[in-house]
Amino acid sequence: MFRLGYNTNGLAHHRLDEALTLLANIGYEAVAVTPDVGQLDPYRLRQDEASSLHRQADDLGLDLTLETGARFLLDPMAKHSPNLMNGNASGRARRVDYYRRCIDLAVELGAPLVSLWSGTESEGATFSSPSNSGALLDRLASGLREILEYARPRGITIAFEPEPGMFIEGPLGYGALMAAMGSEAQDLGLTLDVGHLVVTGDRPEGDVIRALADDLVHVHLDDCPVGSHQHLPFGEGDLDLSGVLSALLEVSFKGVAAVELSRDSHRGPEAAAQALSVLRRVLSRSA
Secondary structure (H helix, E strand, O other): OOEEEEEHHHOOOOOHHHHHHHHHHHOOOEEEEOOEOOEOOOOOOOOOHHHHHHHHHHHHOOEEEEEOOOOOOOOOOOOOOOOOOOOOHHHHHHHHHHHHHHHHHHHHHOOOEEEEOOOOOOOOOOOOOHHHHHHHHHHHHHHHHHHHHHHHHHOOEEEEOOOOOOOOOOHHHHHHHHHHHHHHHOOEEEEEEHHHHHHHOOOOHHHHHHHOOOOEEEEEEOEOOOOOOOOEOOOOOOOOHHHHHHHHHHOOOOOEEEEOOOOOHHHHHHHHHHHHHHHHHHHHHHO
16 A cells, blocks of 8 residues: 655654654654755755665655755745746756756655656746647756656656646646657656645546556645645545545555645644544545
8 A cells, every 4th residue: 555654844843853753653654855944955965964864764664755845945035936937047957956956865865756846937827728838838848858867867756746826737737748748758757736636626536546547656645625725634625535545545556645734834743643643544444
């Protein structure tokens, strides 16, 4: 079965080594690590910082993945900027360099997967159809080719996440991106945030999981209200959690399914424990 994890962006006020111990003690089997300012900053890594966390994760029996959603790591004034959708080539190059650093960091951590997204286009454009989004798809594909070429010889899987409000928001855009890249995307996997499916109206969520099972390599678990990109604890939004977990079991998903509650760091230990309790209870009914 897939391994249940927790994203460290929901423990932003904890030191990473303490976060790993906390999550292992709660009962998690994996940790989705989000490098950020003060936490595995790829531009200011301390000597042996990553290798020490690798050893600790091994000792605790935790699988690690690496997330790249830090908000202000590249630009202290602009959230998630620069990104792969910037019209400025130098901005896109900075984002590619960041992803290369994250790939190198994943190797040091023993994390086999790096998850990323498109970013937001400067005019706010989102994918609607190949006919009016072709040039922007090409822009995104160009950056992803560079990242995939860097990741392949290092044995790291790149997982692409559709994100509401970004250029690629949902499964439709992801499918178009894969088609645009053709054979060059054969090893580009999918990170599916199930709460995002509620936001974008791609439902029932279980049916989407079944349809995309062949590409699925990583999962984010959270609840969201219909039409509102707000990560919430399970039961506080409109997610069909039972349908999601049943579908993941049905398609024999064997990766990490990580809870992502990035707005709950102020109550991180409680949020993490509550989430795992709910997941175990629903899984016991779904098995």
